[in-house]
Amino acid sequence: ANLPPGPRPRLLGAQSAVSSVPLWNRFHALRKQYGHVASVYQGKTVVVVLGTIKAATDLLEKRGSIYSSRPRNIMAGEILSGGMRGLGMPYGARWRSWRSLMHAGMSGEASQRFKPLQTVEAAVLMRDLLKEDLPMARYSHFRRFSVSIAFCISYGRRIASLQDPMVLAQQQVDECSTQGQYIVEAWPILLKLPRFLQWFRWEPEAQKASDEKLYLSLMENVREDMREGVAQPSIAQRGLEKQADFGLSDLETAYALSAPFSAGVTTVTSTLDVFVLAMLHYPDTMRKAQAEIDAVVGSSRMPDFDDADALPYVRALISEVMRWRPIAPLGVPHSVIADDTYETMHIPKGSMVVANLYTMSKDEELFPSPEVFDPERYLAAGPHSTFYFGFGRRICPGMHVAQNSLFIIVSRMLWAFDIAPMCDPAGKPVLPLVDDFIGGLVIRPSPFVYDLNARSEEKKELIMTAAKEAEVHAAAWQ
Numbered sequence: 001a002n003l004p005p006g007p008r009p010r011l012l013g014a015q016s017a018v019s020s021v022p023l024w025n026r027f028h029a030l031r032k033q034y035g036h037v038a039s040v041y042q043g044k045t046v047v048v049v050l051g052t053i054k055a056a057t058d059l060l061e062k063r064g065s066i067y068s069s070r071p072r073n074i075m076a077g078e079i080l081s082g083g084m085r086g087l088g089m090p091y092g093a094r095w096r097s098w099r100s101l102m103h104a105g106m107s108g109e110a111s112q113r114f115k116p117l118q119t120v121e122a123a124v125l126m127r128d129l130l131k132e133d134l135p136m137a138r139y140s141h142f143r144r145f146s147v148s149i150a151f152c153i154s155y156g157r158r159i160a161s162l163q164d165p166m167v168l169a170q171q172q173v174d175e176c177s178t179q180g181q182y183i184v185e186a187w188p189i190l191l192k193l194p195r196f197l198q199w200f201r202w203e204p205e206a207q208k209a210s211d212e213k214l215y216l217s218l219m220e221n222v223r224e225d226m227r228e229g230v231a232q233p234s235i236a237q238r239g240l241e242k243q244a245d246f247g248l249s250d251l252e253t254a255y256a257l258s259a260p261f262s263a264g265v266t267t268v269t270s271t272l273d274v275f276v277l278a279m280l281h282y283p284d285t286m287r288k289a290q291a292e293i294d295a296v297v298g299s300s301r302m303p304d305f306d307d308a309d310a311l312p313y314v315r316a317l318i319s320e321v322m323r324w325r326p327i328a329p330l331g332v333p334h335s336v337i338a339d340d341t342y343e344t345m346h347i348p349k350g351s352m353v354v355a356n357l358y359t360m361s362k363d364e365e366l367f368p369s370p371e372v373f374d375p376e377r378y379l380a381a382g383p384h385s386t387f388y389f390g391f392g393r394r395i396c397p398g399m400h401v402a403q404n405s406l407f408i409i410v411s412r413m414l415w416a417f418d419i420a421p422m423c424d425p426a427g428k429p430v431l432p433l434v435d436d437f438i439g440g441l442v443i444r445p446s447p448f449v450y451d452l453n454a455r456s457e458e459k460k461e462l463i464m465t466a467a468k469e470a471e472v473h474a475a476a477w478q
């Protein structure tokens with residue numbers, strides 16, 4: 001059998017150095033030219049690109065026992081973190097232990113425990129948005145919300161400011177681990193040099209030592225909170241309570257606790273920006289959602305999690321935000337650990353397997369007129385694919401907390417504000433482009449401005465009172 005069809009010889013590799021077209025767009029072109037499963041070479045590695053939800057389900061889900069690994073990443077995975085980071089871990093015993101800790105902390109049931117803080121932080125966020133004079137700065141308020149929830153999930157503590165030293169330290173770690181290409185990735189044979197000659201290790205190993213210190217000290221704080229009986233629910237608390245059950249050492253547990261910050265901040269923040277972008281372009285859907293909220297909630301209180309069942313249109317709107325512009329356009333690459341055949345195609349062991357979520361979001365059969373933002377498609381009888389959270393055993397373990405964060409913010413923003421384009425001096429509305437995105441693994445709309453107008457004086461006052469009360473409750477997570 002042959003490899004899945006694709007450009008030969010190594011066209012994509014040759015192009016990637018010069019092309020300014022983002023990778024997801026180039027992969028989208030593959031789908032059009034070569035079909036639902038295509039392949040390209042990246043150096044010597046075969047990259048299999050899955051362009052339909054069906055192909056991704058058939059392979060990544062139904063054949064999950066061989067399609068759930070990750071490609072080798074020498075610098076960020078092996079050297080910088082000693083293979084301790086779950087997101088990039090190869091399939092195996094350590095990943096399974098890590099994953100069961102993630103599940104214990106963030107499953108549908110476990111994620112209920114974070115709703116109180118999500119409610120409190122959403123109240124604070126509404127006030128921050130109301131008070132913010134600089135439209136460009138709203139993104140940082142979304143970010144502060146996401147950071148605070150990530151810290152709460154990991155350590156049971158909230159984050160009141162992005163200037164918090166713990167945030168700055170974590171941010172620095174993340175920037176290091178996402179940096180580009182290293183010579184050792186292309187020439188793994190360098191790892192055979194005597195260790196003291198492996199110059200490329202010196203800097204990351206110094207970084208690793210300081211990361212370990214940071215992660216261990218954050219975890220020790222939780223141990224202390226537990227001893228004093230003041231620990232809030234968190235992954236750390238679950239992991240430390242039953243450390244033997246998870247089979248993770250102190251250091252493994254400490255590293256595992258960094259996952260929500262690495263994977264759960266830019267994703268949620270960026271999705272909120274896509275939500276605003278959609279509201280600017282499709283104001284009718286905004287008004288429809290507002291009418292639903294007004295009928296169910298009224299104007300004398302803000303929406304709560306208990307209202308979710310009665311707000312199907314709002315929930316559909318959130319799903320459509322994630323479908324319309326998936327913020328992880330190529331997901332996170334999988335890797336296959338055994339030779340396989342799909343239809344008549346040969347998929348060699350060691351191939352990188354990419355679920356092309358960007359292309360899936362534009363599937364005309366599943367999503368007629370895919371370019372149109374239309375929540376109604378999620379109101380029709382299901383089941384509805386959650387392709388935007390990935391597939392199979394690696395599917396996003398943070399999806400429940402993510403959905404809860406999005407629900408409480410989106411419903412409250414629509415209750416509180418009208419989202420509208422800004423006007424140029426001639427009074428003409430200026431709309432940000434729908435396809436101007438920046439970033440790599442996770443993308444976001446290029447920064448844009450918009451108007452946020454409180455829907456009534458009564459609501460303004462309510463927002464201020466609710467935020468004051470929220471700050472009092474927030475003390476429990478300090």
Ligand code: HEM
Pocket residue numbers: 086087088099102150153259260261263264265267268271322327328331332333334388389390391392393394395396397398399401402
């Ligand atoms: C709208 C928000 C989010 C989106 C769209 C999203 C999407 C994704 C996707 C596409 C993957 C790759 C799945 C695969 O390999 O097939 C992933 C993995 C992951 N996500 Fe999310 N995510 C979001 C929010 C979060 C949050 C809030 C957290 C944690 C608090 C989180 C934690 C993770 C982790 C730890 C992984 C790695 C799983 C593994 O390798 O086994 N994500 N996410």
